[in-house]
Amino acid sequence: MTDPHRSLDRRTLLRYGTGALAGAGLATAAGLGLAPAAAAYGWPASLKQGSTGAAVTELQIRIAGWAADSASHSYVAVDGQFGPGTYAALRRYQSAYGLGVDGIAGPQTFASLNALESSDGSTAHFEFSEFHSHDGAGFSGGKVGSATVKENVRKMMYKLEAVRKKAGNSPITINSGFRSVAYNTSIYGYATNSQHQYGIAADIVISGHTTKSAYQLGERSGMSGLESYAHSWQHMDSRVEHAYGAQSWWWESGTV
Numbered sequence: 001m002t003d004p005h006r007s008l009d010r011r012t013l014l015r016y017g018t019g020a021l022a023g024a025g026l027a028t029a030a031g032l033g034l035a036p037a038a039a040a041y042g043w044p045a046s047l048k049q050g051s052t053g054a055a056v057t058e059l060q061i062r063i064a065g066w067a068a069d070s071a072s073h074s075y076v077a078v079d080g081q082f083g084p085g086t087y088a089a090l091r092r093y094q095s096a097y098g099l100g101v102d103g104i105a106g107p108q109t110f111a112s113l114n115a116l117e118s119s120d121g122s123t124a125h126f127e128f129s130e131f132h133s134h135d136g137a138g139f140s141g142g143k144v145g146s147a148t149v150k151e152n153v154r155k156m157m158y159k160l161e162a163v164r165k166k167a168g169n170s171p172i173t174i175n176s177g178f179r180s181v182a183y184n185t186s187i188y189g190y191a192t193n194s195q196h197q198y199g200i201a202a203d204i205v206i207s208g209h210t211t212k213s214a215y216q217l218g219e220r221s222g223m224s225g226l227e228s229y230a231h232s233w234q235h236m237d238s239r240v241e242h243a244y245g246a247q248s249w250w251w252e253s254g255t256v
Contacts (some may be wrong), residue, residue: 004229015198041114051082057120059086059105061155062113065223066092071255075222075241078155095248096165102253116161123157131156131177141180143197144243152199156238160202163217163236167206175233176203192236195225198244215254228252 044055057080064076066089076089087103094101097112105113113139116124131153132138132189139149156177164172177197179187188194192208214234220228225237225246239246 033069043110049082049087052080056080056082062158063089063093065159065221068220071219073249087217113159123161126157130174132179133178133183135183150198158159171207173205174202193245195237195239203233205233224249226251
């Protein structure tokens, strides 16, 4: 029998709310708090336009889903250079999370970003296992090494955190994340350069939203690959940001 105290971790409560406590028969008295996310990244005092380096790269990864206000062929370059694109995306992030909108990443912004991080490097609302290849290969057997796949998946998680936030915090189900070459061939033999094989794609369902709505969210979340919304899921990928052979924008249903 599963111990309800162990199963109701921080991620569970973020997904389902404090009602999960009552459902498990646990007290909800004032003062009962959640364990904070691990502050795994050592941020500097602040980052602003003109800043460079690894901390800027990490910031860009975490705000990449805030690339645009409306449908736009734009994405946040993850290059360690804090320029106008990073500045604009950071301001959108700050506005969405109720922070001071100044385009400067400081303690409040870093605390907010760390709250979206889990101790294993995944994000608050997504687990690495949700993106594993369905043939049991985990992150192995792709067109790049497993460590690269895992890092690509982490980047996609942060984009999907933005999609989730823009969807009113509606839960997102990952139907398909990474696919090993063998698994991808077994189901889509013709899709030899599927972006799933690199860990930069996800087929998702957003609770309470149509696939058209999901497509539209992808248009302003830095997603350069969007399959037609005529399916029961919405495919999203980040092909333009990676040198994997499919670097042209592909919005199958056009701009919606």
